[in-house]
Amino acid sequence: MTQSSESPARITIDRDGHVLLIGLNRPEKRNAADLQLLNELSLAYAELENDAELRVALVYAHGDHFTGGLDLADVAPRIGADGLDTTAEGGINPWQVSGTALSKPVVIAVQGTCLTLGVELVLSADIAVAAASTRFGQIEVSRGILPFGGATIRFPRAVGWGNAMRWMLTGDLFDAAEALRIGLVQEVVADGEQYARGLELARRIAAQAPLAVQATLANARLAVRESDAAAEAGLQPALVRLAGSEDSAIGMRAFLSRTPAEFVGR
Known part of the structure; x- marks a missing residue:
């Protein structure tokens, strides 16, 4: 600053x-x-x-x-x-x-x-x-x-x-x-x-997956600022986008291996 x-x-x-x-x-x-x-x-x-x-x-x-x-x-x-x-x-x-x-x-x-x-x-x-x-x-x-x-x-x-x-x-x-x-x-x-x-x-x-955190925040805000319907319409597209991310693969590997995930924001 x-x-x-x-x-x-x-x-x-x-x-x-x-x-x-x-x-x-x-x-x-x-x-x-x-x-x-x-x-x-x-x-x-x-x-x-x-x-x-x-x-x-x-x-x-x-x-x-x-x-x-x-x-x-x-x-x-x-x-x-x-x-x-x-x-x-x-x-x-x-x-x-x-x-x-x-x-x-x-x-x-x-x-x-x-x-x-x-x-x-x-x-x-x-x-x-x-x-x-x-x-x-x-x-x-x-x-x-x-x-x-x-x-x-x-x-x-x-x-x-x-x-x-x-x-x-x-x-x-x-x-x-x-x-x-x-x-x-x-x-x-x-x-x-x-x-x-x-x-x-x-x-x-x-420590959580940053893209997932941002998507969660964005969808919740969409519901408040626009409508439940707008947020509902965005859920599946957001899920598809996140599921294809590197962080999603990291999260799945961490789940299967029972080890902490180190997310990269991609």
Whole structure:
């Protein structure tokens, strides 16, 4: 990741095998998202998508808090007649509400405060792990704006209409136990263990056949974004394509020999 000449990088990028580690890195501001952070995050997502060696991302945050939400002092003046463009040239919108869609999965690990765009990153990810003391809030209505990173679309689908409206329309904060109850997150772990658990899950995904993982993700998203019928129509063609892959042969040999498979993504 290229570091800005004006200030330190807002996003850290590291690799753990086939896992891309994307860290929010503005801890002195509770990882509040200014335009620089948003642009760098979009470039990190593009790196995940475009590098064939990468199979999954783990998104996490440095410091005590995942994010306090938008840095309104920096971002609000940039809202123009067409809204707010947070995607750098060559980047991919991390909230998946415009532009290129990711074909690879994202695991997210959150702690401390997780507000607004942080909740929307959870909603746009595929698996979420939260520290037990995490506090969530979709508080845009308290700031005179609406959630514009996909929560109005994904939150009701993920947790049910009433649960979503309970939190989006009041701007109230809620805890990790409530996030787990309504299905916003998939696991709650002891404070300080969220990163390790998130990485464990990301590594498990990375160990599977990447083409199969991407096909599974794509078909599930097709059902949500278009229709069950569209997803059903794509099942058999996807099966035929995958069955002819090198990874399918590797998986079959591993099954017959009862040995671990080492997939190659072909």
